[in-house]
Amino acid sequence: MAEFFQYVVAASLVIAGIFGIVGSFGLIKLNDPMSRLHAPTKATTLGVGGVLIASMVHALMVEHHLSVHELLITIFLFLTAPITANFIAKAHIHRHCTAEDLPDPAPDARWAGLTEEEADTPDAQ
Amino acid sequence: MKLARRVFPHPYLSALLLLVWCLLNNSFSLNTLVFGFILSIVTPSATANSWPDRPRLKRPVLVVEYMVVVIWDIIVANVIVAGLILFRRTDSLRPNWVSIPLDLRTPEAITILAGTITLTPGTVSADVSCDGHALLVHCLNAEDTDAVRDEIKDRYERRLKEIFE
Amino acid sequence: MIIEYAIYFAAFCFGSSLLMNLWKIVSAEGVGDRVLALDTMVINAIALMVLFGMWKGTEIYFEAAMLIAMLGFVSTVAYARFMLRGNIIE
Secondary structure (H helix, E strand, O other), X not given: OHHHHHHHHHHHHHHHHXXXXXXXXXXXXXXOHHHHOHHHHHHHHHHHHHHHHHHHXXXXXXXXXXXXXXXXXXXXXXXXXXXXHHHXXXXXXXXXXOOOOOOOOOOOOOEOOOHXXXXXXXXXX | OXXXXXXXOOHHXXXXXXXXXXXXXXXXXXXXXXXXXXXXXXXXXXXXXHOOXXXXXXXXXXXXXXXXXXXXXXXXXXXXHHHHXXXXXXXXXXXXXXXXXXXXXXXHHHHHHHHHHHHXXXXXXXXXXXXXXXXXXXEOOOOOHHHHHHHHHHHHHHHHHHHHO | OHHHHHHHHHHHHHHHHHHHHHHHHHHOOOHHHHHHHHXXXXXXXXXXXXXXXXXXXXXXXXXXXXXXXXXXXXXXXXXXXHHHHOOOOO
């Protein structure tokens, strides 16, 4: 049985490595600034996630002790990755985009992060 | 009932605190559980003033189904985006903005929807409209923006609406 | 045995990812790209650290990975806020 789980661990490590390197390669290759934002989400989800799952299975099935730290790191990364991506996207919109670049915010008047509107609110000064 | 409200102003937060404490200690022994239990009572009641209303889950069982769907989508989308990055020339990609009108109204549900969209490779949620009725999503490669919008609404938003509202 | 080779392969992948991110930090033309590359670098460093812990067979590195994850998150948010506002604490 331990033999089988060795192959599971090895396979998830290799898959994680491939997706990690593809994410960083995308960061170099893509030429649109917003498109580059997609690279870290790839590296986080299957890259680091695969390594952490492999580490957990390794501890449980090959070394025979329960280790749940990995689960905590995975949860933490999955919670924080969208927030950092959202912050960077907001900064990009704030610096480079105008209302014409973005689609119509259908029921409402404007997107929350646009530059010229922000100057209207009193706390921006 | 009233006492239970006083001791556990946020039952989900208490359960989460207990779980995180056990994970941090990397053990589920009685010592850890008892101290985690004390923490999970003290922390929410000490911070209850800054969290006046609690999120309500109408059907918590569906959370499991939602998580399975999201994890499966993350794997599929990872393979698709890896193919896009490796085998397509960059100028043949169509990066595009998509505006998604929201039926969800609770802030927690909208936050989870935005997080799900970002975690799925190929789409990043960038902004919400000023009154929170639309979500701005950036797609790595979207020929048909309506199809992306319909898929997100049908796959994630419908399930979240069942869970939260 | 096979796990050891898989660890070598994954470490090679994440190590070259780190080098690519470093190259991106040096060569990027805008601040936004630098912050993005730094964020990816933190994520790859976490993966590398967990791999090293597996290779050595200790659990100490998980605490380090946890700390790096938290510091990376806070620093990225601070950088992004600096880009948005021009200052971090108002």
